[in-house]
Amino acid sequence: MAGQKTDARDVHVGQRIAMQRKKAALTQKRVAQSFGMSAAQLQKYEKGTNRISAIHLETFSRMTGVPVEYFFQGMKRSDDPAEEGFAERRQQPYATELDPWAGLAEMVAQHVNAHFPDTSRQEFAAAIKALNACLNG
Numbered sequence: 496m497a498g499q500k501t502d503a504r505d506v507h508v509g510q511r512i513a514m515q516r517k518k519a520a521l522t523q524k525r526v527a528q529s530f531g532m533s534a535a536q537l538q539k540y541e542k543g544t545n546r547i548s549a550i551h552l553e554t555f556s557r558m559t560g561v562p563v564e565y566f567f568q569g570m571k572r573s574d575d576p577a578e579e580g581f582a583e584r585r586q587q588p589y590a591t592e593l594d595p596w597a598g599l600a601e602m603v604a605q606h607v608n609a610h611f612p613d614t615s616r617q618e619f620a621a622a623i624k625a626l627n628a629c630l631n632g
Contacts, residue, residue: 499546506543507570508552513541515559515566530554 516526527537530551539545547555556563607619 501543501546503543504570505546508547508566509541509543511566511568512547512552512555515555515561516541519559521558526555526558529558 516523523534523537523541527534530537536545540547540551552566553563556565607616611619
């Protein structure tokens with residue numbers, strides 16, 4: 496697709512296309528002809544050089560008898576958290592051996608302050624005060 500840069504996901508899908516095409520004993524030429532494209536274009540899809548359209552992927556899925564989801568199985572998602580690397584800071588533990596709750600209130604307060612709107616922060620504070628009143632009688 497013009498203007499869109501391909502990435503590892505396109506390579507993954509392309510490899511699965513090539514694998515399924517070979518399992519189904521289909522030639523690149525035959526598949527390409529059924530799509531109305533050149534074998535060279537299909538080869539670019541299989542290598543991940545070009546991104547295949549959803550319509551072509553669905554058609555190929557029907558040709559080979561596998562569900563469209565097959566082509567995405569095992570693919571790393573773009574929203575997966577990054578694996579820890581050398582440049583990342585280690586997280587500070589919430590607990591210590593002496594006091595397992597040490598720092599928890601501070602962490603919760605920081606999270607609420609950073610991510611909650613004013614009205615929610617006020618409601619949260621009221622809930623904490625009510626809980627404290629119940630505990631301290």
